[in-house]
Amino acid sequence: MSDKTPDHIWQRLLDGNRRFAEGRSERPRNDPGRRAELVGGQRPLAAVLGCSDSRVPPELVFDQGLGDLFVVRGAGYVAHDTNLGSLEFAVANLGVNLIVVLGHEGCGAVSAAVAATDSGEAPAGHLATVVEAINPVGGGPDISREAQLDAAIRDHTRRTAELVRRADPVLKARVTSGELRVVAAYYRLSDGRVELLD
Numbered sequence: 001m002s003d004k005t006p007d008h009i010w011q012r013l014l015d016g017n018r019r020f021a022e023g024r025s026e027r028p029r030n031d032p033g034r035r036a037e038l039v040g041g042q043r044p045l046a047a048v049l050g051c052s053d054s055r056v057p058p059e060l061v062f063d064q065g066l067g068d069l070f071v072v073r074g075a076g077y078v079a080h081d082t083n084l085g086s087l088e089f090a091v092a093n094l095g096v097n098l099i100v101v102l103g104h105e106g107c108g109a110v111s112a113a114v115a116a117t118d119s120g121e122a123p124a125g126h127l128a129t130v131v132e133a134i135n136p137v138g139g140g141p142d143i144s145r146e147a148q149l150d151a152a153i154r155d156h157t158r159r160t161a162e163l164v165r166r167a168d169p170v171l172k173a174r175v176t177s178g179e180l181r182v183v184a185a186y187y188r189l190s191d192g193r194v195e196l197l198d
Contacts, residue, residue: 006098006181009045013100014194016063021192029065037067044070047090049164050102051077051109056187058102061194070096076109076156077101078133079163088170097180099164099171102194103157104187110134110153158184158197 047070090096113134136152161184174180184197
């Protein structure tokens with residue numbers, strides 16, 4: 001199997017995450033030689049659409065180095081036009097064939113969306129746009145608040161990955177042709193592990 005296939009790259013990211021979770025991070029490709037190598041351009045392995053939460057830096061979570069990941073971050077990792085355009089750039093211009101939508105345990109943006117849904121009151125300012133895009137579902141009245149939040153985060157991550165897969169014209173065409181894989185993943189703050197959701 002080629003080391004450039006989406007499956008191989010995903011496995012490489014999981015291997016890096018295993019090292020990170022076990023406290024054996026290699027912090028590869030972070031030296032002056034690598035910096036010099038990247039001056040002329042970038043060819044990242046994968047793109048990550050993730051949350052701007054300071055506890056979830058994808059390069060560290062997956063134990064990757066400079067130039068390895070094209071990272072698009074924002075509160076709640078929503079599939080807005082700007083984020084989708086950034087992912088299209090990575091695919092069409094940088095040759096990326098794997099996109100990881102990375103949700104995480106205890107996401108504050110999804111928690112704000114759940115709270116807004118429960119209260120019927122949108123938050124002030126631009127956060128309302130993020131909350132509206134998340135539109136949480138998951139759980140029900142008979143589960144704990146913590147379980148409801150976790151279900152909403154996982155559901156939001158899966159739905160966001162599906163929105164990325166269906167984004168016309170660039171991403172949908174590449175997914176349909178088999179050139180691009182989009183995975184939904186979930187990072188556990190408690191133990192540092194990433195799990196595949198789909």
